[in-house]
Amino acid sequence: LLYGLQKTTLTRIRDRFGEEVFSQFFEKIVKICQEKGLVKGESLMIDSTLIKANASLDSLIPKDPEAKTEIKKGNGLTPPPDRKISNATHQSQTDPDATLAYKKGTLRSLKYKVHTSIDSDSRVILDCFVTTGAYHDSQAYISRIEHILKTFSRNLKEVIADRAYGSASILSTLASKKLETYIPIFSGRSGRASSLPERGFVYDDIKDQFICAEGKALLHYPKTFSDRKRYHTKAADCITCTQQMTCLGNVKKKEKVRYVDRTIYQPLYEEVKERMTTSIFIQKLTERMWKMEGRTYVEDGRNYCGS
């Protein structure tokens, strides 16, 4: 059905009938695809793309009316070198919904972000959601999954995405929905605790304690943190220790003890890290790359499974 329509026709339909009717039109098309057996709806892939807004950098004005209003003009594509602009302080006068965003190798400019979800099997687009450019890829993910589950795909079994979506909260939410995930861990969020064995502390999951290089136990300290647990030595353990200079445990000067933190998501990270090395995981990511980005795994040049 879509092949018969020009892009401009779709734009006109949206402008004439409004967003709600346009969404119904889009959903109707997907439902026809489902009725015809084109969409299985068991596996979902997602990706986000930045698109340039139709607004120049020269349209940015300070948000605070009291702020200095002197605006040095650039050429509309790049700001003058001495002009400091950010989403926190500036907003476009001509397109207030567009925000500054950039991707490596591209110019910083005003942008939007399109979050697209496809049926992995047929590559039919199930959801297309537009946010401002500065929105992180993962921010809308769970709400879009819920929308797709409700609208089209109650038999969804698995989701495939790149590491931008691999945060602890997303992975744990998807696990609670009994969805199989093929999403590499977003390493920046996997927490320092993941490298603790290399730092000289080994976790004992039976006793829920760490053992340090000197063989002393660090016991769980009953202080509550939202995302981690803390483990302490006894003061007497460290005072006489000969490894004090090289020990990488954090120092609590007042009590003269060492401590380490362990993220509450560590078991989840370890499980996903193990799955990331399996052939099925690599195969799913490879498939996502060429289906959503038109690239091969080798062309991507990144190693999703080695870190």
Ligand code: SF4
């Ligand atoms: S300083 Fe304390 S925590 Fe570090 S190795 Fe020595 S006893 Fe263990």
